[in-house]
Amino acid sequence: MKKEKQIAKDEDEELVSLCQKGEVDAFEALVRRHQKRMFNIAFRMLGDYDETTSLVQDAFLSAYRGIKGFRGESAFSTWLCRIAINLSKNRLQQLKAQLRHEAFSLDDPLLSDDGQIKIDPASGDPSALEVLEKKDIQQKVQGCINTLDPEFKEVLILRDIQGFPYEEISEMLRIPEGTVKSRLFRARASVKDCLKKFIGDL
Amino acid sequence: MECQQIQERLSAYLEGSVSPAEKALIEEHLKPCQRCQEALADLRKTIEVVQGLPEVEPPAWLTQRVMARVRSEAAPRKTIWERLFYPIPVKLPLEAAGVIAIAVVTIYVFKGIQPEMHLGKAPLEGMRGPTISEVKRPAVPPSSMPEGKTQEKEKAIWGKGIEPKPTQPPEQPMSQGRKEAPAPAPAPSPAPALRYDQVSPSAGEGKRAEPRRELLSDKEEAGSGFDLTKARDELKSGARPAAPQPEALAKKPTGQPATQGQQGAQAPVPAERENRAMSSVGAIVKDESRPESLSATPRGGEAHEERVKEKSDRQALSAAPAAKALAEKRQAAIHLTLTVKDLDAARPEIEKALSQLGGRIIKMETIEGKIVLSAELSSNQVRRLLDRLRDLGELKGGTVNSAAEEGATEMIRIEALRAQ
Numbered sequence: 001m002k003k004e005k006q007i008a009k010d011e012d013e014e015l016v017s018l019c020q021k022g023e024v025d026a027f028e029a030l031v032r033r034h035q036k037r038m039f040n041i042a043f044r045m046l047g048d049y050d051e052t053t054s055l056v057q058d059a060f061l062s063a064y065r066g067i068k069g070f071r072g073e074s075a076f077s078t079w080l081c082r083i084a085i086n087l088s089k090n091r092l093q094q095l096k097a098q099l100r101h102e103a104f105s106l107d108d109p110l111l112s113d114d115g116q117i118k119i120d121p122a123s124g125d126p127s128a129l130e131v132l133e134k135k136d137i138q139q140k141v142q143g144c145i146n147t148l149d150p151e152f153k154e155v156l157i158l159r160d161i162q163g164f165p166y167e168e169i170s171e172m173l174r175i176p177e178g179t180v181k182s183r184l185f186r187a188r189a190s191v192k193d194c195l196k197k198f199i200g201d202l
Numbered sequence: 203m204e205c206q207q208i209q210e211r212l213s214a215y216l217e218g219s220v221s222p223a224e225k226a227l228i229e230e231h232l233k234p235c236q237r238c239q240e241a242l243a244d245l246r247k248t249i250e251v252v253q254g255l256p257e258v259e260p261p262a263w264l265t266q267r268v269m270a271r272v273r274s275e276a277a278p279r280k281t282i283w284e285r286l287f288y289p290i291p292v293k294l295p296l297e298a299a300g301v302i303a304i305a306v307v308t309i310y311v312f313k314g315i316q317p318e319m320h321l322g323k324a325p326l327e328g329m330r331g332p333t334i335s336e337v338k339r340p341a342v343p344p345s346s347m348p349e350g351k352t353q354e355k356e357k358a359i360w361g362k363g364i365e366p367k368p369t370q371p372p373e374q375p376m377s378q379g380r381k382e383a384p385a386p387a388p389a390p391s392p393a394p395a396l397r398y399d400q401v402s403p404s405a406g407e408g409k410r411a412e413p414r415r416e417l418l419s420d421k422e423e424a425g426s427g428f429d430l431t432k433a434r435d436e437l438k439s440g441a442r443p444a445a446p447q448p449e450a451l452a453k454k455p456t457g458q459p460a461t462q463g464q465q466g467a468q469a470p471v472p473a474e475r476e477n478r479a480m481s482s483v484g485a486i487v488k489d490e491s492r493p494e495s496l497s498a499t500p501r502g503g504e505a506h507e508e509r510v511k512e513k514s515d516r517q518a519l520s521a522a523p524a525a526k527a528l529a530e531k532r533q534a535a536i537h538l539t540l541t542v543k544d545l546d547a548a549r550p551e552i553e554k555a556l557s558q559l560g561g562r563i564i565k566m567e568t569i570e571g572k573i574v575l576s577a578e579l580s581s582n583q584v585r586r587l588l589d590r591l592r593d594l595g596e597l598k599g600g601t602v603n604s605a606a607e608e609g610a611t612e613m614i615r616i617e618a619l620r621a622q
Contacts, residue, residue, distance in 0.1 A: 024276050028269050035268070039260035053261060060268040064275065141251050160252045185213035192241075192248040 008033075012076040019067050027067070031060055034077060037162065038084045044157045045088035046095075047146040055091055059084045074171050081158070082172050089150045137199070144194035152187035159184050208232070209241045216245065535613040536584060542595035545620045549573055552616060555590040559583040561614070573618040581612045595621065 012033070018026035038059060043052040063083050070079060145153060158169045159180070170177045208231050214220045215228050232238050542548040552575060556563055561579035568574075579587060591597050595618075 022276075024269070024273060027272060028265065031265050031268050035260055035264055036257070039264070040258050043258045044255070049258070052258075053264065056260065056264060057268050057271060061271050061275065064272045137251060138255055141255060145252070156252065160249060161255055163253075181214070181217075181219065185210070188213050188245060188248055188252075189209075191252060192244050195248055195251070196244060 009075050009077075013072060016067060016070060016072070016076050019064075020070075027064055030076070034080050035060070037077070038080060041081060041084050041157060041162060042088050044142070044145060044161055045085065045150075045153060046091060047142055051091065051095075055087055056084070059087050062087070075168075078168055078172050081164075085154050085158075085172065089154070092150055140195065140198050141191070144191045144198065147194060148187055148190055152183050152190065155180055155183040156187040156191065160188070205231075205235060205238050205241075208235070208238050212238075212242050212245050216242075216249070535615060537599050538588070538591065538614065538616045539598040540591050540595050540616060540618045541598070541621050542618055543621050545571065545573060545618060548594050548618050551594050552591065552618065555587060555594075559587055559590075561587070571620055573616075575616045575618070577614045577616070578611050579614050581610045584612055584614065587614070591616070 012030065015026045015030050015033075019030065035056065039052060039056050042055045042059070043049065046052050046055065059080075063080055066083075070076070145156065148156065154173060155169065158164045158172065159166070164172070166177045166180050169180050173180065175183075208228055211220060211224065211228060215225065220228070232242065540548070540552070552573075553563060553566075556575075556577050556579065559579060560583060561577045563575060563577045565576040566573065588597065
């Protein structure tokens with residue numbers, strides 16, 4: 001497993017150095033290799049497919065612009081994920097600001113004006129859990145993740161969803177490992193509470 | 203430990219990142235505490251659910267979309283050179299500009315080559331002999347040597363291919379000229395012949411010109427005669443130093459039979475057929491306006507007859523059909539010399555006068571401080587032009603060919619000089 005990762009890293013480095021020489025095709029290879037992970041990180045951060053699509057494009061474009069300045073101090077994938085995370089956080093801020101200005105949005109029923117989840121009346125029913133489809137649970141989970149503050153959200157996504165080691169998350173977010181852990185535990189607790197409120201018994 | 207504290211540590215406990223002592227403490231608490239056991243279960247479940255979130259598939263076109271944007275970003279970074287020759291959008295205008303540039307240069311070069319053919323300048327033909335003699339100038343033997351040299355040069359310039367008989371003209375007429383005075387002049391172009399054919403039979407025309415001519419003083423005549431000589435010579439000499447030669451030419455015929463004198467001047471320059479074609483026209487026009495020349499030198503008339511024959515013979519050899527056409531087209535030529543104080547100021551005035559009278563400037567050139575201008579003007583406007591020019595400075599010449607039919611187009615040559 002570690003070996004595979006190392007090989008992937010070496011291949012990345014090769015492609016990156018080709019890119020830095022102006023080979024656009026090498027960048028295309030990098031896009032193909034990393035787009036899925038980028039997309040999933042962004043999707044979990046934003047919770048919206050269309051937003052994610054445009055954000056991933058922006059992220060790759062800004063990666064292309066910045067690739068000449070990429071020194072290889074961290075892995076390319078780490079560097080790329082940092083771009084996606086940062087852009088996502090910026091986008092979330094923009095959306096939040098928009099929400100504040102819009103009186104009420106039918107498209108966004110999960111977030112109330114104070115950022116709390118609007119309780120779905122039907123979910124109060126304890127028996128609901130059994131009838132809920134797996135997909136519904138997944139949607140609820142995403143809904144709970146959406147309620148998290150970005151700095152907790154990103155840790156949860158990178159650790160529990162993407163499975164990055166603490167060390168890499170610490171590097172990516174430029175925060176100490178201890179902070180990563182404490183934020184992760186708080187994020188999990190928040191999601192747990194949210195889900196409990198949402199669907200009753202887990 | 204309170205339940206609150208325990209529950210805060212549960213996540214770490216699940217991760218296995220608590221110290222053994224803490225782990226024992228937590229486990230000890232969990233055993234009796236139902237609430238904390240539930241919390242642990244919920245946490246496990248939560249992590250499980252979160253980790254179980256499925257991966258989302260990005261749209262299939264995502265890579266293409268990204269690369270399209272990346273490539274459009276990369277494109278402007280091409281060098282200027284690459285952009286100049288980028289297929290269609292930029293290259294086409296470049297090519298068009300190139301073609302236009304070549305066309306313009308070609309036209310310009312052609313115009314530079316052709317002017318000799320445009321302009322008719324009147325030389326002195328045989329008939330002009332007496333008139334030239336009127337010019338009171340000391341007799342100087344014709345300097346045929348320099349002329350001969352120039353001829354060689356000109357031959358070289360005009361090219362061997364164009365000149366069909368480069369050496370014959372000078373020799374033949376020279377020998378003839380020695381035997382009999384009115385021997386045919388060597389003017390080689392067929393154009394004068396044609397002109398002469400048209401003009402010579404109409405003796406009446408000459409008479410009609412008579413009253414008009416009387417209006418002009420002898421001085422003017424002499425002046426105009428001299429100018430003609432000069433003008434012709436300038437045409438011949440082209441870029442040669444113009445100043446001394448006209449004099450030499452003008453002097454040549456003095457005391458000699460007119461035609462012979464003419465030969466002396468003409469013989470060495472057979473290479474200039476085109477010029478001569480036009481020059482001859484001028485000469486004949488002169489003849490028209492000076493019928494007394496005709497009567498005074500009957501031999502001159504004979505000379506013409508003979509020359510006409512010879513010219514006709516050579517007509518076929520003429521390599522200048524354009525000149526021929528021009529010669530046929532021009533009805534007459536009027537030669538004017540205008541002495542002005544300020545040449546630069548006079549130039550636009552002349553142009554203005556011409557254009558106001560409906561004239562068309564054919565050629566204009568500035569040679570060593572003088573302006574030589576050729577134009578076409580309707581014959582009934584000529585007198586008005588003369589008046590206009592007199593306002594500008596001292597005008598010499600201007601013998602109007604009243605024989606020309608009404609509404610015919612006159613060739614006018616104006617030479618503007620700076621007053622000394």
